[in-house]
Amino acid sequence: MQFIDLKSQYAALKTSIDARIQRVLDHGQYIMGPEVRELEEALQAYTGARHCITVASGTEALLISLLALDLKPGDEVITTPFTFAATAEMIVLLGGWPVFVDIEPDTCNIDASLIEAAITPRTRAIMPVSLYGQVADMEAINAVASRHGLSVIEDAAQSFGATYQGRRSCNLSTFGCTSFFPSKPLGCYGDGGAVFTNDDELAQACRELRVHGQSARYTHTRVGVGGRMDTLQCAVVLAKLERFEWELQQRLAIGARYHELLAAVPGVQRLAVRPDRNCVWGQYTVLVPDRARVQAALQDAGIPTAVHYPKPLHRQPAYRGFAPARNLPHSETAAERVLSLPMSADLSTTDQDRVLVALRRALAA
Ligand SMILES: *Cc1c(COP(=O)(O)O)cnc(C)c1O
Secondary structure: OOOOOHHHHHHHHHHHHHHHHHHHHHHOOOOOOHHHHHHHHHHHHHHOOOEEEEEOOHHHHHHHHHHHOOOOOOOEEEEOOOOOOHHHHHHHHOOOEEEEOOEOOOOOOEOHHHOHHHOOOOEEEEEOEOHHHEOOOHHHHHHHHHHHOOEEEEEOOOOOOOEEOOEEOOOOOOEEEEEOOOOOOOOOOOOOEEEEEOOHHHHHHHHHHHEOOEEEOOEEOOOOOEOOOOHHHHHHHHHHHHHHHHHHHHHHHHHHHHHHHHOOOOOOEEOOOOOOEOEOOOOEEEEOOOHHHHHHHHHHOOOOOEOOOOOOHHHOOOOHHHOOOOOOHHHHHHHHHEEEEOOOOOOOHHHHHHHHHHHHHHHHO
16 A cells, blocks of 8 residues: 555546646747646636746745745744744745744644734744645634734645635635645646735746746846746646546545544544635544554554654754744644554545554554
């Protein structure tokens, strides 16, 4: 069994993917070819966002958003410590200060009720993460942001396709940033990502920042980056969009089945999904006691698992200096207990049952 089954997906889409790749090889416009704009238009239509700017990766999407906001050294960005490093990394890389606030113990997303108390005169933005594929309390976050004149950047690397109050992830705040890393809900065959916004000026800034700050050829209006997404990778995502809606329904159904059957497994704490949104299960993650032992037992049974993430960022060597004075107990507990189970649109019921049997056995031991 694979943790994420990308081979079945390729087998199902082989004709389209191969044809799409061949078309790029034939026209030869490897950088900013026609597939780039075609994908951006398809993703704008899908999310409902006015602008989509494809970029080199999810990390680059976060960087370009922060550059578009003109983040200055010393500026603070309120975020969660329970995420992949890229979230805080781009803030720190620009000389900003990540202000970590704790998560909700039942969703593992940032606790929106703690944000206002963390705002200072230096705060510029709030960066919630839609962890595991579920959007955080964006309504509350946007309300705090608008009271204080802050921007909101959704790190939607794990949540492309998720809905929140009837709207799509990536179209819920100043910026939505997603990733097309192969294992994400919508992936390419390498690195890729996108920034979404409804603000015309910020969108123009992102378009320029992605090509070394050029507003016209060799007119460098801003200090930018080489942050384009390859035409070939855009072609792959375009082909994958053909089956995306089916995959999303599969993910929701497989997640619901895990949820239902795990209710009867003693020791497992399932994540809560709020009623006004869904979770596309970028990872299907549960909380278990004695994780190292459970993970080893699953490995012995041939079940691959992963830990997202074993340490909150304020405990990582590179980010320790940003640890807040107050403890972040829910982030600490989650980091000790989370375990991600095999999940992909092509996970069979048979394999899912094997996971459940092995997990039940591991927890009973
Ligand atoms: C994957 C991920 C990123 C980074 O995306 P890349 O495309 O790998 O650069 C950022 N934030 C979160 C939460 C992620 O899961």
